[in-house]
Amino acid sequence: MTIKDALRTSWKGVTHSKVRSLLTMLGIIIGVSSVVLLMSLGASAQDLIIGQIQSIGSNLVFVIPGASKSGKFSSPASSQGIVIKTLVKSDVDALRRESSINAVAPEVRGQAKVVYEGNDLTATFEAVDEQFFKVRDFKLGKGRLIERDDVNSFERVVVIGGELATTLFGSRDPLGKSIRIKDATFRIVGVLDPMGVGTFGVDQDNLMLLPLSVGQKQLLGVDYYNSINITASPAYDMAYVKSRVTSILRDEHRITNPDKDDFTVRTQEDAVALLGNITGILTAFLTAIASISLVVGGIGIMNIMLVTVTERTKEIGLRKALGATDRDIMTQFLFEALSLTLIGGAIGIIFGAMLVGGTYLVLVYVVKMSWTFTLPASALILSVAVSTVTGIAFGLYPARKAARKNPIDALRYE
Amino acid sequence: MKEKDVIIDVRSLSKTYVDESGETPALAGISFSISRGEFVSIMGPSGSGKSTLLHILSFLDRPTRGLYRFTGKEIGELSDADLARVRNQEMGFVFQSFNLLAHSNVYENVELPLIYSKIAPSKRRAKVESALRAVGLESKALQEAGTLSGGQKQRVAIARALVNDPNVIFADEPTGNLDSKSGAQVMEILKELHTGGRTIILVTHETKTAEFGKRLIRIADGQIEYDGPIMQGIPKDSLK
Numbered sequence: 001m002t003i004k005d006a007l008r009t010s011w012k013g014v015t016h017s018k019v020r021s022l023l024t025m026l027g028i029i030i031g032v033s034s035v036v037l038l039m040s041l042g043a044s045a046q047d048l049i050i051g052q053i054q055s056i057g058s059n060l061v062f063v064i065p066g067a068s069k070s071g072k073f074s075s076p077a078s079s080q081g082i083v084i085k086t087l088v089k090s091d092v093d094a095l096r097r098e099s100s101i102n103a104v105a106p107e108v109r110g111q112a113k114v115v116y117e118g119n120d121l122t123a124t125f126e127a128v129d130e131q132f133f134k135v136r137d138f139k140l141g142k143g144r145l146i147e148r149d150d151v152n153s154f155e156r157v158v159v160i161g162g163e164l165a166t167t168l169f170g171s172r173d174p175l176g177k178s179i180r181i182k183d184a185t186f187r188i189v190g191v192l193d194p195m196g197v198g199t200f201g202v203d204q205d206n207l208m209l210l211p212l213s214v215g216q217k218q219l220l221g222v223d224y225y226n227s228i229n230i231t232a233s234p235a236y237d238m239a240y241v242k243s244r245v246t247s248i249l250r251d252e253h254r255i256t257n258p259d260k261d262d263f264t265v266r267t268q269e270d271a272v273a274l275l276g277n278i279t280g281i282l283t284a285f286l287t288a289i290a291s292i293s294l295v296v297g298g299i300g301i302m303n304i305m306l307v308t309v310t311e312r313t314k315e316i317g318l319r320k321a322l323g324a325t326d327r328d329i330m331t332q333f334l335f336e337a338l339s340l341t342l343i344g345g346a347i348g349i350i351f352g353a354m355l356v357g358g359t360y361l362v363l364v365y366v367v368k369m370s371w372t373f374t375l376p377a378s379a380l381i382l383s384v385a386v387s388t389v390t391g392i393a394f395g396l397y398p399a400r401k402a403a404r405k406n407p408i409d410a411l412r413y414e
Numbered sequence: 415m416k417e418k419d420v421i422i423d424v425r426s427l428s429k430t431y432v433d434e435s436g437e438t439p440a441l442a443g444i445s446f447s448i449s450r451g452e453f454v455s456i457m458g459p460s461g462s463g464k465s466t467l468l469h470i471l472s473f474l475d476r477p478t479r480g481l482y483r484f485t486g487k488e489i490g491e492l493s494d495a496d497l498a499r500v501r502n503q504e505m506g507f508v509f510q511s512f513n514l515l516a517h518s519n520v521y522e523n524v525e526l527p528l529i530y531s532k533i534a535p536s537k538r539r540a541k542v543e544s545a546l547r548a549v550g551l552e553s554k555a556l557q558e559a560g561t562l563s564g565g566q567k568q569r570v571a572i573a574r575a576l577v578n579d580p581n582v583i584f585a586d587e588p589t590g591n592l593d594s595k596s597g598a599q600v601m602e603i604l605k606e607l608h609t610g611g612r613t614i615i616l617v618t619h620e621t622k623t624a625e626f627g628k629r630l631i632r633i634a635d636g637q638i639e640y641d642g643p644i645m646q647g648i649p650k651d652s653l654k
Contacts, residue, residue, distance in 0.1 A: 005529045016517055318513045321474055322574070323502020323530035325495045408474040411513070 001328040010335035013308070014343070024304040025344030027297025028390065032348025032383045033355060034290035039379035040356040042283025047372050049275045053268060059102075059238065060135065060268040061230040061245055063087060068264040085224035086253065086262040092228060094252050100236040100244050103134035106225040108215050112182040114208070116168045123164055125181065125208040127215020135229040138209075143175050143190030150211040154218070159190035163205035181208065182219050238267050287382075294386055297344070298394035305337050305398035316402050317410025330403035337395020338388065345387030349380060420486075421581060421613055422448040422471060427480035429466050429636075440466040442636035443480065448615065450581070453608040455627030455644065456617045463636040465586060468617045472505055472584045473497045485581065502530045506575025508604075510587035512567040516560030520551060520570050523559050527578045545573040549603055565596025572603055582613040589623050601626045 001009075014021045065084035087106070095104045108127045113120060126132075130148045138145070141162060150157050158181065165174045165188075174188045195204040216222055232241035246265050249255075253262055266274070309316070316329055324332075353375055363371040429441040440463045448454055458464040469475040470482065473489065482489045484500065492500070506527075507513075514523050524545055528538045546552045549569035554562065559570060568588060575583050585604060589597030605626050608614050618624050625644060632640035 001529055002532060004535070009529075012518070314513070315515060318515075319526070319530075320498065321472075321501065321507050321513075322527045323498050323578075325498045325530075327495075328530060406475075408469050411474065411509075 001324070001331060006328075006331045006335045007339075009332050010339045013332075013336045014339045020304065021340060021343075024301055025297075025340055025347065027293065027300040028341050028344030028387060029297075029348040029351060031290065031294030031297045032345045032387060033352035034293060035287055035383055035386070036349055036352025036375070036379045037355045037359070038286045038290050039283060039382070040352070040375050041359065042279060042286065043374040043376045043379075044360075044372050046276055046279040046283075047374060048370065049279060050272050051370075053271050053275065055137065059232040059234060059241075061232055061238070061242055062266050062268075062271065063091075063228040063230065063245060063249065064264050064266070065224070065226075065262065066264060067261045084262070085222070087225040087228055088223060091249055091252050092225070094248050095228065095230065095245065098244055098248060100233050100241045101230055102233045103131045103231040105129065105132040105135040105229040106212065106227070107132060107229065108212070108220055108222065108224075108226050110215070110220055112208075112219060114164075114168070115180040116177070119168050121167065123206055123208055124203070125158075125210050125215060125219070127210045127212045127219070129212045132209075132229065135231050138204075139193040139195065141191045141193040143188070145190055146209055146211050151213045154213050155211055156184060156186045156214055156218075157189045157211065158186040159192060159209040160188055161192050161203070161205040161207045162194040163203075164208065165191045167206075181210075184218060186210070238269065242267050291386065294390055298341070298390040301337055301340050301391070302394035302398060304340075305333065305395055306401070308336070309333060309398045309402040312402075313405060313410045313413040316405050317407050317413065320405070320407035321411060326403040329405075330399045333399035333402045334392065334395045337399065338391035341387040341391030341395075342384070345383050348387075349383050352379075352383075419449040419451075420447050421450045421484070422615075423481075423483040424471075425481040427467075427470065427477050427482060429463070429470060429475070430478045439636055441470070441477070444633070444636070444638050446631060446638065446641055448613065450613055451608075451611050452629055453605075453614045453627045454616065454629045454631060455624035456615065456631045456633065457619060457621075457624050458633035458639075459619070462633045464617050464633050467633065468584055468586055468615065471615065472507065472582075473501050498530070502527055503578055504581045506578070506580040506583040508568065508571050508575050508583065508585040508588045510590040512564075512571050512591070514559040514567055514570055514574075517558065519556050519558050520546070520562070520573075521555040523570055524573045524577050526574060531578060541577050541579075542573075545577040548576055548607075549573045563596070564592050565599055568592060568596070568600045569603065572600065572607075576607070580612075582615060583607065585614065585616045587618055588616070589618070589620065597623065 065086045089106075092104055092106045095101055105128060109124065110127075111122055111124050114123050128146055129151045130146060133145050140159075143159070145159055146157070149155065158179070160168075160174065160179075168174065168179065169177065174191055177188050178185050179188065180186070190209075192204070192207070192209075210219070230241075230245060232238060242265055246261075249263050249265070250258075250261070255261060319329060319332075356375060357373065360371055360373045363369045424447075425445045426443045427441055427445070428439070428443050431438045431440060444467070456464045456467060466475065470477050473484075476489075485504070489497065515526070521542055524542045525538055528541060533541070543552060543555075546555060549572050551566060551569050551573060554566065554570075559567065562570065568591075571588075572583075583604070588600055588604070592600060601623060604614055604616070608628075614627070616624070616627055624630060627644055630640060630642060630644045631638060
């Protein structure tokens with residue numbers, strides 16, 4: 001029996017009972033479309049996150065309090081909400097004296113109740129100085145940004161995100177208006193252009209930017225920083241700048257043993273690699289869960305193939321009488337199982353791609369996210385490979401059962 | 415009879431079926447030879463062992479004991495794959511219940527043995543058309559087999575048996591499911607094939623059908639009761 005004959009015979013077997021074949025394939029269709037959807041969403045999420053990190057600016061180095069000891073991709077305690085007070089003004093001053101660094105922007109963050117004429121809501125604020133805008137790429141819509149004088153003279157001024165402005169003021173101009181933040185009155189001096197949800201899920205359109213001194217002393221009552229953002233001088237290699245930052249902070253903190261570091265220095269590339277790694281693991285985990293449905297689909301195919309072999313016992317006897325060898329019969333039924341999984345896989349890929357497209361349309365046009373349509377080749381290759389393996393794995397037993405039938409017993413079967 | 419003309423040679427052939435109820439002997443040490451070009455009718459009452467004999471002769475079943483040589487080769491020495499190849503290339507089968515693939519068309523049914531001969535599809539067409547011409551069904555090639563009349567189905571089965579140009583055609587009650595007119599047509603075709611030089615081995619319980627043969631082997635209780643020519647008077651007595 002040639003491959004062409006085996007394909008033709010198995011195709012006839014699959015198309016003979018179309019509804020049954022379609023129902024048999026359903027498990028594979030659902031499994032493959034889930035794998036395609038999850039892998040595509042994972043890849044798009046990775047693109048989005050990495051894109052956002054890269055959009056913050058270039059040549060960035062971040063310092064966060066707390067050590068990251070167990071490996072490159074572990075998170076320091078501060079990133080998990082634990083307050084660590086090791087980053088202070090003297091660190092910033094020392095970093096600003098380093099020639100390989102262009103700008104140093106410390107910041108503290110918090111949440112506060114905001115009130116304007118009976119409208120009240122809770123919003124995130126970031127207390128920054130003028131260097132912050134050399135590091136982070138905020139687009140000013142109108143007014144001005146936070147300036148050095150605001151920080152030095154504890155001015156209660158605020159720059160607010162575009163959406164927050166609309167929520168509080170509607171179509172009125174917010175510039176010059178006063179709002180109450182944590183029971184203190186602040187004058188609005190600037191409004192940011194719409195930017196969407198930023199890195200780490202911070203909604204930049206609902207953000208408030210305050211002078212660093214005001215945020216630290218008057219709103220939070222602290223003298224430490226949540227992070228220090230640094231822009232390296234383009235003339236220097238990022239690894240060098242990272243090592244200089246580390247060295248300066250160790251000197252400032254009088255640390256001689258690197259294992260005792262009370263801060264973590266990460267470059268933009270580290271952050272990209274870290275988040276790429278996290279989304280990769282998450283995608284792989286979700287894909288593995290989706291793959292369980294492929295195993296269930298495979299069992300469904302084995303079940304139907306066993307029924308088919310029993311139903312077609314007489315046909316097997318006839319084929320053997322006419323000269324089919326055990327191998328011919330096995331090939332025929334194995335190809336039939338493979339046809340079911342591969343056709344199911346192909347339909348699953350198309351269906352999965354449609355789901356990816358639908359998700360893209362909803363996220364871009366309804367949720368207004370800057371989402372990308374990604375259909376990774378790895379998802380398609382994995383789907384075809386898994387469909388093939390499922391077909392062989394779950395088709396083998398029924399095919400062997402068919403091949404081993406005694407011709408005369410098979411011919412007599414009623 | 416020249417040794418080289420002997421196509422089937424069985425010696426002390428026995429077959430015993432074993433199941434929970436014990437052993438059931440179907441054939442009890444029978445011996446005979448069939449030469450190339452013979453038309454042999456095998457008869458016997460139900461349970462006499464005639465179908466078992468046909469199945470062993472056509473390699474669909476194996477004997478429990480005894481010797482079976484097909485075209486000089488001892489079949490006990492052949493593997494299952496070798497037996498399948500010999501069945502495919504040197505034997506043709508016509509069954510009582512036709513055994514066609516009901517959802518395939520006439521052409522595809524006749525083509526079936528050629529698929530297992532690994533003959534290229536381009537060379538199959540001429541062979542299938544020739545076989546269909548031999549049974550007068552060339553116009554039905556594309557008709558689904560399940561929609562044919564009983565007589566037509568059996569003619570398709572004969573075309574399928576012929577298509578690989580086999581040495582022997584085994585026919586197991588070929589008229590058993592047909593009306594007398596269709597049965598006569600089928601037997602006429604087998605008779606023509608014999609006239610053309612083919613060896614036909616026919617199992618039947620109908621005297622009229624058996625009379626198309628030239629030699630009769632009558633079996634009772636697993637043993638040969640009569641083995642000789644079919645002539646006026648003599649065989650008919652033996653058929654009663």
